[in-house]
Amino acid sequence: MDVSSVTVGLPVGDLAAATLWYRRVLELAEPDLEPADGVVEFEVGPVWLQLGSEPSGRSGAEVVLRLGVGDAASERERLRGLGVAVGPIEHVEGAVDYFDFVDPDGNRLSIYSLVPAGS
Template sequence: MIVTSATIGLPVSDLQEAEKWYRRVFELTAPSVEPAPGVLEIVLGPIELQLSEEPTARSGAQLVLRLGVDDAPAEYRRFSDLGVSLGPLEHVDGAVDYFDFTDPDGNALSLYSLA
């Protein structure tokens, strides 16, 4: 089997507000697609992010969406300027820079760049 694409689904409580947040934070300009009522797909780099309006309560393990970027420290500063609540910027010598954060619905996200 050869995987040719990936779609990541995240639950959100308010689809319109979630779309606004993701567009602002990730600087998205491509149009979204609504493949079904209460579901919105937007292109996020090499993946499609599928936001679905549904209960966001957690019951057990939680997915963490980790996204590679060119410069995690620069994105950390930009996200901070946007008012996104961030975990610390971590640096692992010779390996990676990364930070964790959540969207307004508590979905766990992380950005990283190779050091």
């Protein structure tokens, strides 16, 4: 398989409100695409984030959108300043620092930064 692109789709109850929330939280411009009614897409690094106006009921599986940044602790503080309820920084020795939070529709997100081996 030669994958050339990845798109992660998240269900949202109010597309306009979710678009504003994701633009503010992820510091995004206008959506890059509106491929169909009730769908917007943002190019976020090497991945496409697709928000779709649909019921956000949960099945047995749960998607977590994980985004890598240079400094998870700094991003956590920035999000706290925006009023986003964020979890504590978790440290996985020699791997990552990360924290979790949810969007207004209950979709789980996680921000992480890589840490040097032995840290």
